[in-house]
Amino acid sequence: MFRGEGREDFFRRMLSAAESSGLIPDVGIDFSLVKYSKMNSAAELENSMKQTLQDIHDRFPDYVQSLGCALAAFKKVPNAVGLGAVAVSIALELIVKTQEEDRDSTMYMMRRVFAEEKASGVRDSMDEYMKRLRMYLHQPTRALEETERLEKQLSEQLTRLKNSMLHDDQMSSRSLKHWTNGAAFHLQMLIHAARLKTQSSTGYQEELQVHVASIESVIDCYQFDLEELLKLYKTYKKTTISLTHPAKWLTLVYFPSALVLMNYWVVKDKDLEKETPVVFCPFGKPGDLSYVDYMFNNWDQLKDLKNYFSDLKENVKDLIIQKAEFKLKKVLPVSDKKGD
Numbered sequence: 001m002f003r004g005e006g007r008e009d010f011f012r013r014m015l016s017a018a019e020s021s022g023l024i025p026d027v028g029i030d031f032s033l034v035k036y037s038k039m040n041s042a043a044e045l046e047n048s049m050k051q052t053l054q055d056i057h058d059r060f061p062d063y064v065q066s067l068g069c070a071l072a073a074f075k076k077v078p079n080a081v082g083l084g085a086v087a088v089s090i091a092l093e094l095i096v097k098t099q100e101e102d103r104d105s106t107m108y109m110m111r112r113v114f115a116e117e118k119a120s121g122v123r124d125s126m127d128e129y130m131k132r133l134r135m136y137l138h139q140p141t142r143a144l145e146e147t148e149r150l151e152k153q154l155s156e157q158l159t160r161l162k163n164s165m166l167h168d169d170q171m172s173s174r175s176l177k178h179w180t181n182g183a184a185f186h187l188q189m190l191i192h193a194a195r196l197k198t199q200s201s202t203g204y205q206e207e208l209q210v211h212v213a214s215i216e217s218v219i220d221c222y223q224f225d226l227e228e229l230l231k232l233y234k235t236y237k238k239t240t241i242s243l244t245h246p247a248k249w250l251t252l253v254y255f256p257s258a259l260v261l262m263n264y265w266v267v268k269d270k271d272l273e274k275e276t277p278v279v280f281c282p283f284g285k286p287g288d289l290s291y292v293d294y295m296f297n298n299w300d301q302l303k304d305l306k307n308y309f310s311d312l313k314e315n316v317k318d319l320i321i322q323k324a325e326f327k328l329k330k331v332l333p334v335s336d337k338k339g340d
Contacts, residue, residue, distance in 0.1 A: 010279070011294040014243070017276040018267050018295070025173035025272065027233075028301040029184045029308055030113050032106040036085045037188060037308070039315060042324030045085040048106075049092055050331040056096060057333035063096075064333060070095050071328060077137050080326035082319065083185075083192045087133040088326050113181045117174070121157040122182040125150055129189065144196040151189045158182045162225055171236045173271060176229060180305055183222045187312060190215050194320045212317045219313045226309065230302065238292045240271045246278050267291070 018024055035044050057064050064071075071092075080088050089106040103112070110130075114123040132146040161179050164170040194211035198204060243265050268275040296302065312319075 007290070008294075011291055012298075013279050014265070014267055014276065014291060015295055015298060017279055021274060021276045023267060023269055023272060023274050023276055024295075024299070024301070025177075025237075025269075026301070027173055027176045027180060028305060029181055030109050031104075032086065032089075032109045033181065033184055033188070034308065036082060036089070036106075037184065037312065039318060039322060041081045041085045042322075042326070045080060045089055045326060046330055048089060052093070052105075053096065053331055054333050067095060073138070074326065074328045076328075077326040079137075079140065079143075079192075079195065079323070081322050081324045082195070083130075083133060083188045084137075085324075085326075087130060087137060090130060091134045091137070113177065115174075117178070120178060122154065122161055122178050125154040125157055126182065126185050129154070140196050140199070144193060147189055147193040147196065151186065151193060154182065154186050154189065158186060162229065165229060166232060171229075171232055173233075176233055179229065180226070183225070184308060187215065187219060187222070187309075190218060191316065191319050195322075198320060199323075208317065208320065211320060215316050215320075216313055219309055219316070223306075223309050223313075226305065230296070234292065234296050237269075237271075237296075238289055241267060241269050241292050241295075243267055243291055 035041070038044075053064055074088070074092060077084075077088055086106060086109075090109075093105050093107040097107075102108075110123060110127050114120055117123060129146065129150040132150065133143055136143040136146060158179060161175065161182065165172075165175050165179070194208075194215065198208050198211065246264060246266050264278045266275045266278055
């Protein structure tokens with residue numbers, strides 16, 4: 001019989017094999033967006049740019065100094081938190097980039113999320129917003145106008161994307177990843193808009209509470225949507241994931257050796273067109289659907305996804321009121337620091 005601890009141990013080993021073989025789809029929020037979504041986003045920006053500029057300086061000693069005029073606009077940048085920090089990071093990376101590409105840099109966030117997607121309204125709105133926010137780093141009024149305009153646009157596109165997955169048979173790992181990143185980005189836009197509004201507000205506390213309540217309601221909506229999407233996504237993955245014998249082995253052996261090899265299994269995902277290394281199971285056929293249930297219950301990335309939205313809800317107020325000014329002087333290599 002295949003039950004109890006034997007089943008649990010086998011599924012654990014299968015999941016481990018799937019993870020090490022790249023057989024777990026990536027539906028998570030991009031690490032750059034996660035990094036700049038927290039209360040320490042200003043420190044993350046400073047540390048990241050300090051390391052980037054120092055690395056460049058170590059390889060090309062005169063390069064950073066030669067960018068003097070191009071870097072002048074970053075002497076002091078207000079509201080360099082949240083998406084403001086993302087915008088500063090991308091802007092500086094575009095200026096200081098060398099021939100060597102760093103695919104883990106913030107400037108490649110959109111490419112990591114959307115890959116070679118040919119048409120995506122969600123991507124276009126996010127990309128356009130980051131361009132506009134970089135344009136108006138020193139003009140908070142214009143930045144707020146663009147945030148409010150593109151926030152509405154992105155919200156509508158996320159609704160269409162969600163409904164296409166839930167109601168139009170368009171569920172896929174790629175679409176789910178686009179939605180999770182788009183939803184996280186949209187919430188950060190709402191927080192940034194509230195941040196810019198409260199800075200010029202006379203009734204600060206009252207307006208702050210209104211913004212907090214409004215954003216929390218959107219988070220509640222996205223948390224509900226995420227649960228609905230994950231239910232359907234699990235159903236979808238049960239049609240793409242299968243446990244099977246390594247067939248090429250069975251063609252090479254004769255009975256009774258084949259009976260022994262019947263205890264070896266691989267996980268295949270036709271979406272990813274990959275399979276795991278073989279895993280031994282002495283208990284008989286393990287069951288495809290049970291494995292997918294186990295995978296979803298123990299999939300760390302799904303836990304991180306849910307935690308992202310719950311953590312955001314707990315910190316909405318603090319995220320809105322946080323302020324930080326980016327100062328170029330703090331991140332320049334020692335030999336390139338000049339005045340304030």
